[in-house]
Amino acid sequence: MLIGRTAFLTGILQSVSENVDIAAPQTSVELIKDVNSWSFDIFHHLRNGGLFMSGRNSSAVAIEDVQVSTFTIPTDSPESDGTLKWDKTTIVLVHVTAGAKQGLGYTYADKATSALIQGKLANVVKGQDAMAPPSVYMEMWHAIRNLGRPGIVSTAISAIDCALWDLKAKLLDLPLVTLLGQVHKAVPIYGSGGFTSYSDERLAEQLGGWATQGIQFVKMKIGRDAQRDIQRVRVARDAIGPHTGLFVDANGAYSRKLALAQAEIFAHDYGVSWFEEPVSSDDLEGLRVIRDRAPAGMDVAAGEYGYDIFYFHRMLQAGAVDVLQADITRCGGVTAFLQVATLCQAYNLPMSAHTAPAQHVHACCAAVPLRNLEYFHDHVRIERMLFDGIPEPVNGKLFPDLSRAGMGIELKETEARRYAA
Ligand SMILES: [Mg+2]
Numbered sequence: 001m002l003i004g005r006t007a008f009l010t011g012i013l014q015s016v017s018e019n020v021d022i023a024a025p026q027t028s029v030e031l032i033k034d035v036n037s038w039s040f041d042i043f044h045h046l047r048n049g050g051l052f053m054s055g056r057n058s059s060a061v062a063i064e065d066v067q068v069s070t071f072t073i074p075t076d077s078p079e080s081d082g083t084l085k086w087d088k089t090t091i092v093l094v095h096v097t098a099g100a101k102q103g104l105g106y107t108y109a110d111k112a113t114s115a116l117i118q119g120k121l122a123n124v125v126k127g128q129d130a131m132a133p134p135s136v137y138m139e140m141w142h143a144i145r146n147l148g149r150p151g152i153v154s155t156a157i158s159a160i161d162c163a164l165w166d167l168k169a170k171l172l173d174l175p176l177v178t179l180l181g182q183v184h185k186a187v188p189i190y191g192s193g194g195f196t197s198y199s200d201e202r203l204a205e206q207l208g209g210w211a212t213q214g215i216q217f218v219k220m221k222i223g224r225d226a227q228r229d230i231q232r233v234r235v236a237r238d239a240i241g242p243h244t245g246l247f248v249d250a251n252g253a254y255s256r257k258l259a260l261a262q263a264e265i266f267a268h269d270y271g272v273s274w275f276e277e278p279v280s281s282d283d284l285e286g287l288r289v290i291r292d293r294a295p296a297g298m299d300v301a302a303g304e305y306g307y308d309i310f311y312f313h314r315m316l317q318a319g320a321v322d323v324l325q326a327d328i329t330r331c332g333g334v335t336a337f338l339q340v341a342t343l344c345q346a347y348n349l350p351m352s353a354h355t356a357p358a359q360h361v362h363a364c365c366a367a368v369p370l371r372n373l374e375y376f377h378d379h380v381r382i383e384r385m386l387f388d389g390i391p392e393p394v395n396g397k398l399f400p401d402l403s404r405a406g407m408g409i410e411l412k413e414t415e416a417r418r419y420a421a
Pocket residue numbers: 249251276277304
């Protein structure tokens with residue numbers, strides 16, 4: 001008890017020592033002896049500095065500022081999947097400030113997201129309690145009622161919510177996963193890329209490279225040409241050998257009957273164990289058909305376009321997936337990601353985290369039904385370019401850094417400026 005109280009008082013004293021004229025305590029005995037004489041000064045410093053909000057909740061910390069910046073980074077080569085082509089990626093980054101700490105969150109989304117944050121959500125968030133992210137989340141939820149929740153609106157909320165949780169963890173000087181409640185020591189990843197725009201050589205090099213690194217599962221894109229897809233899956237299997245798990249993602253490009261036919265070949269001839277969006281995610285009945293009739297050992301996965309809890313509930317209710325995917329940069333941040341985890345638990349199904357690996361690690365390790373995290377080529381590259389402190393794979397897993405407060409990542413300001421959008 002003495003240790004706990006001492007640590008608490010020491011934390012307060014350290015946070016105000018720059019402004020209050022006291023020396024840092026040397027021992028617990030000295031601290032207890034002197035704390036009475038300091039307490040008056042400390043209280044007035046905290047109150048005058050705005051660390052305490054008005055009202056009865058003395059632990060509340062008022063949010064002072066919300067800043068948003070946008071960066072657009074060209075891909076390292078043209079990329080495409082079954083239904084989309086792209087040559088650049090935009091990341092919208094949010095910093096939220098309170099109590100002399102700054103939390104960071106981001107989303108991969110359109111630049112319009114930053115306009116929504118600047119023009120509306122920042123004003124909703126300022127003055128709220130940084131110690132209560134779910135409360136701030138609900139304030140944003142109410143404020144956007146007439147704008148429509150899915151899409152840009154939810155990506156904006158996601159980035160802010162992630163920054164709020166990072167901020168709270170930093171205010172408490174805890175790793176985010178410790179604040180959330182750690183369930184898993186680490187999260188298994190799967191290497192993800194294998195774009196339909198790649199040559200066979202590039203496909204083999206990328207997927208084989210992940211396998212050599214000890215990443216036990218890899219995923220490739222399919223869906224442009226059914227016959228060619230079979231050839232490409234063979235190239236991938238040859239590159240990764242017999243013991244690495246192979247996933248495919250059609251991004252909704254196939255019809256139901258084509259998906260069923262391909263599933264047989266992929267599973268029986270090449271050991272594919274995960275078929276993502278074989279048909280459109282909007283076709284819940286179609287996903288259910290594929291799920292029920294696909295070969296044993298092949299999971300059907302979807303959920304990456306889920307922007308609120310109701311979407312995930314509908315997908316689970318329809319029996320559409322074996323694994324539910326959720327993206328912390330779209331679904332509503334840490335707050336909603338953990339809600340989705342609870343839904344999965346209630347349906348007795350595993351959950352998979354979609355892309356943005358650096359921002360997912362802590363939340364994944366606090367999500368009970370978590371199976372894996374997508375180690376997506378584009379985002380791994382961007383996160384390495386823009387952030388310090390990103391986790392690197394160890395034996396095919398990402399571990400949260402328990403030596404750093406919050407998510408443990410910081411923006412590299414100078415490097416990022418080159419890509420300002
Ligand atoms: Mg996908």
